[in-house]
Amino acid sequence: MKKTFHAILRGDSSIRSMLKQSYQTIIIAMAVPTVIMTVAMLVMTARYGELIDNIDRAAEIRDLVKTQFAEEIWNIVSGKKEFDEGSQYDMINRVDEGLRDLEENSENAARYVVAAQRANDTLRTYVDALHDQIRNQAAVSLQESSYRDIVSVVGLTYTVLEQYINEELITISRLNHQIQAVALAVLVLIVMILLLVIYFAVNSFHHMRVSIYKPILELEEMTRRITNGDLDARAADSLVEELAPLTKSLNHMAGRLQQLIDERIEVGQNLQKAEMRALQAQITPHFVYNTLETIIWLAEQERNQELVDIAMAFTDFLRISLNQGKDYVTVVNEQMHVQSYLSIQSVRYHNIMTYRIDIDPELGNYPILKLLLQPLVENAIYHGIKNKRGGGHIQVTGEKNPDNTMTFTVADDGIGMTEEKLNKVLVRLRGTSLSESSGFGLYNVNRRIRLYYNRELEIDSKYGRGTSIRFTLPCREWDYD
Template sequence: MTPSSIRLTLKRSYRTIICALLVPVLMLLVTIVGLSFQYSSCIENIETANTLRETVGDQSTEEVWQIVSGNLAFEDGKQYAYMSRIVNGIQVLESSSSAQSSQYLQAAARATETMKNYFDILGKQIAENRAVAYRESVMEEISSVARLIDEMLQNYIEEEIVRIGELNRQIQSTTFVMVIISFALLAMTGWYARKSYQHVQQAIDEPVQALDKMAAAIAVGDWDARTALPQVEEFRGLARHLNHMASRLEHSVAEQLIAEKNLQKAEMRTLQAQITPHFLYNTLDTIVWLAEAERNQEVMDITMALTSFLRISLSSGQDFIPVSREIEHVKSYLAIQATRYGSTMEYRIEADGSLGNMQVLKLLLQPLVENAIYHGVRAKRGRGCIVVSVQRTGKDQMTFSVSDNGIGIEPEKLRALQADLSAGVCPATQSGGFGLFNVSQRIRLYYGTELQIASVYREGTTVSFTIPCKEQENVSYISGR
């Protein structure tokens, strides 16, 4: 190729490139400006979200605590103002957020409505001059909702951080393309530029894809996600920080889950320990007067029933027992109570024998039966009847129910009882509320299901719950005595 040919080729190339570059350069400039605007918007969103977190995490809960502790009158508190500030902030964020980020904002908005409802409940309790214990219970619920809102805002911030990373990569990629194009136009070394571009593109694409994959995994809750440090220096710091963030998130979430689980289990075990003392004293009194009356066979029967009841209650510290032993436990309890109440009470147990080896959280039926006796059949005139049923419902579920033909629950009290149990509040003002609350909290914690209550005043009550069938190994069905 002669020098003239080279000059002609260069001249033609320059003219073609300059003409062809005008539109792409303008498009690239517009793109960079747009990405920079989005980048700034993300930063502002993160700052706003952090401000909202401070409001819900520190200011609002501290305000409520001042009210609960009596240091501040409810009407003088700023709790509703804080809620309005949070709602307005969420609405501002939704107007400039992606669909992926907005789902967390929507969840936070729903949670603020729940918190406002708890404020209303607290105000009502204060107006009614309810005990401090009730206010503290509502305070715990408000704190729980505040943590949920904080978690949703934190998830939103993480999503915005991912979005910033994506925008940063887009800006870098756009700038890089401009540099490559400019280098190619100036040097007219198409082959070298093409090879160099392929090499650099691969060096960028691999860490970008790895970081994107890791960020996506973290966004869906995979705290084990990690990425190797890339060869591109610009991405090494980002990869290192993401790995560190993932490690801290994993550790923090694991500690929080363990702490909450242990706390809830400890509370439930404390509730279990409160089931038997009063019943035990009454049973021993019954044994004494039977012995004084020389009714020896009945003394033996009730003593054996009590032994079986206590053995299953302890269950060597196990939380789960076979369904057969749960039935035997409640049958022993009913046998003792039938001895105490004589002809004024009868009972019937209807159990599907195929469910004997299925495992169930222990001591679920006995509190329901106790509630049926003391707040159902004992309050009516005439002979009372209690029916305990354990039946298979569907292929992989089983339903436990306790029915009585007792006095029932008035409609207004029934609605209040159901509302309290649904909200996780111990209905201390309701008859038998503690036993129902205990069972409701335990099945919600362990199974994620709800306690169902159906009652007709002066006709009777049925309390039931449904849980999955899960067979327990190395156990056999044990029938009641």
């Protein structure tokens, strides 16, 4: 090598062969660590892809059990679908097949797959029992008990699969550290070989030095940034053939890691927003559409003051409904929310509906769980006033009691309910699940009062005379975020 270096400096005629030999030396020197790194990266990437596939498959099974299967069983128990028409066994078989695939491809998290298989076997047993009960026309209470057992096992399966996914994510994290360590070791080796080659051929191979050393520095910088937690780091596509697979694999690794982290963050955010979406279900598209159509109609009629009033009422309604994601508002804000809603509805139903709101001002600053009164008022309009010939009146009251509690009442003189229908409503309110077609507003309010205050709605109704719904809450100091 020393002789070759002196020949290059003298410009001997053999310089071409020396350059060729130098090129060969550089190619060999670069190929060896690149091949080692590429093989290691391909092996680790294959494992990485397998883990991702396992997570995707587990998530698919989890969602199948939690949503589709639970909904299918509910449709059967509620009588919306015959047992033989349902696809529950097909879903169980699909879950079983998916779990077998996971068992074959899982290592560290295999125990969770085994637990999920046992839960799925138990699920099949409960479904068989439900089939026997339906076929033998067993009591509804027994069918409901079987349904609760099935829902419990569905929840267990969901939890086990969540644990499996978390375990696989931990394995991915460990694999990521291994990839970084391999990449860093290979990069150090490449730099060392490069420095040795550059020592003998710095002048004649300057362009090659730049073309190789620059992407290596970019990859080194990328690994350093990833190590420091910057998963947005990317390396530019390398023009060096041997480094292109490494760059692509590292970029893919960083992208997939960022995607997984974003997905986990999104799952967490969705879980936090799930209840919020349920609480805001009262803002139905139908109501929004009708309000906007009313605004357009007032604009066309050039009824400007009424247009301004309803627009402001709609704005206040939405603002208080959302409340920056907070669960509690003051009583006065809840009153304003109901006032805005009734102001909007009174434009549409002014011929059939009158209303009055009478809430003790002393209650104004007490905290209350938001969206409790509006669903009850909406229920009074659509199930009471609209169904009565000639319309009716809605009365919303709130008063403070001597025992430091406050009672709110929403009463109407609408069509009311028969004793049989009232009993059905009360039974549904005490249940654990309810479809929107069965009084979702009442159920939602009652469920939230039960969860947050350990109280329930009280309903009095007489057919042809009207309905009164009330609830009592403690007067607490404001200590909510």
